[in-house]
Amino acid sequence: MGDSSIMSEYVEEDKKGHLILKKGSFSPSRLKTLEACKWQYELKYNRNIYPDQTIVEPHSQLGSAMHDFAEKYNGSGDPRHIALLEHQSKSKYTLTDSQIEELKFMIDNLVNNIWPELEGKGEEKFKIQSVKTEANLRGNITLPGNDGRYRSVPLNLKIDRLIEREDGKVVIVDYKKGQPNVASHMFQLLFYVTTYSQRNRRNVSDIDIWLVFPNEKKNWVRKVTGEELQELVSDFESNMAEKFDTIENEAPFNENDATPSFLCNFCPFKATNMCPTSLVLHGAENPEGKNMTFHVSKFEKGKRVKTPVSPEEVLSKSSLW
Numbered sequence: 312m313g314d315s316s317i318m319s320e321y322v323e324e325d326k327k328g329h330l331i332l333k334k335g336s337f338s339p340s341r342l343k344t345l346e347a348c349k350w351q352y353e354l355k356y357n358r359n360i361y362p363d364q365t366i367v368e369p370h371s372q373l374g375s376a377m378h379d380f381a382e383k384y385n386g387s388g389d390p391r392h393i394a395l396l397e398h399q400s401k402s403k404y405t406l407t408d409s410q411i412e413e414l415k416f417m418i419d420n421l422v423n424n425i426w427p428e429l430e431g432k433g434e435e436k437f438k439i440q441s442v443k444t445e446a447n448l449r450g451n452i453t454l455p456g457n458d459g460r461y462r463s464v465p466l467n468l469k470i471d472r473l474i475e476r477e478d479g480k481v482v483i484v485d486y487k488k489g490q491p492n493v494a495s496h497m498f499q500l501l502f503y504v505t506t507y508s509q510r511n512r513r514n515v516s517d518i519d520i521w522l523v524f525p526n527e528k529k530n531w532v533r534k535v536t537g538e539e540l541q542e543l544v545s546d547f548e549s550n551m552a553e554k555f556d557t558i559e560n561e562a563p564f565n566e567n568d569a570t571p572s573f574l575c576n577f578c579p580f581k582a583t584n585m586c587p588t589s590l591v592l593h594g595a596e597n598p599e600g601k602n603m604t605f606h607v608s609k610f611e612k613g614k615r616v617k618t619p620v621s622p623e624e625v626l627s628k629s630s631l632w
């Protein structure tokens with residue numbers, strides 16, 4: 312058990328005696344960060360430090376353009392036209408010609424093959440009750456800990472496509488790009504299933520997952536049935552409870568907890584003085600890091616307040632947070 316001052320900063324008890332997280336909500340990316348690099352976690356989620364510049368990783372642009380299309384396409388008009396307008400007129404994405412071709416392929420696949428099958432117009436026939444895109448899933452889920460106490464974990468998630476069928480089945484759809492590897496996405500998917508089943512009081516066995524790879528020419532879907540998910544959910548819950556306990560017992564983290572991994576590629580703190588470990592790898596003279604500026608973002612009296620912060624203040628344990 313951590314000391315009581317740490318308990319009061321990160322975790323408190325609710326009226327039912329459940330432990331609750333005081334700062335923000337859990338998300339798959341938050342917990343992946345906690346697992347991969349506790350220093351990045353500390354900077355992002357405990358100290359709320361953000362870069363002033365928006366960092367868009369070039370290789371994630373195509374996936375984002377496809378998600379945008381899938382969210383906004385309402386079944387009318389020329390889908391290719393809509394998608395191209397989307398990224399060109401708003402200059403939101405800078406896709407190469409070959410990426411635009413790939414985007415067209417994915418859109419064709421969604422419109423002509425994937426969505427009809429999801430809605431019971433493919434080989435398997437069924438009727439649907441509702442289809443929601445970018446469905447919000449918010450609220451607390453309850454996790455049993457090994458010590459007999461419950462943890463109440465706030466989550467704020469979005470599901471790419473949520474389909475409720477007339478036969479009582481719920482299908483959670485998640486679009487992915489790249490190699491169709493189900494195992495690597497399971498952690499995120501179990502978040503969705505656990506949250507949906509707890510928030511809507513549904514049995515896990517009623518929920519199927521469709522992991523959809525629109526870039527695949529065939530075999531673009533991997534299905535995980537509710538029966539398969541049932542076994543995985545209890546492992547997931549104890550895994551989550553352990554992560555919750557890490558925050559309770561080990562936070563705050565410090566720069567000695569920096570752990571270089573592939574995640575450094577996506578980390579805003581790489582090649583800056585905020586991460587001494589990454590400086591060794593990326594070099595203090597790296598222009599990418601030298602040009603970065605940061606702020607602390609906090610809610611005060613219902614308003615978001617941004618305060619500039621320097622790497623020196625971060626490392627000198629300034630009282631900004």
Ligand code: SF4
Binds near residue numbers: 575579581
């Ligand atoms: S650059 Fe790498 S080691 Fe440094 S904080 Fe980011 S993820 Fe951690």
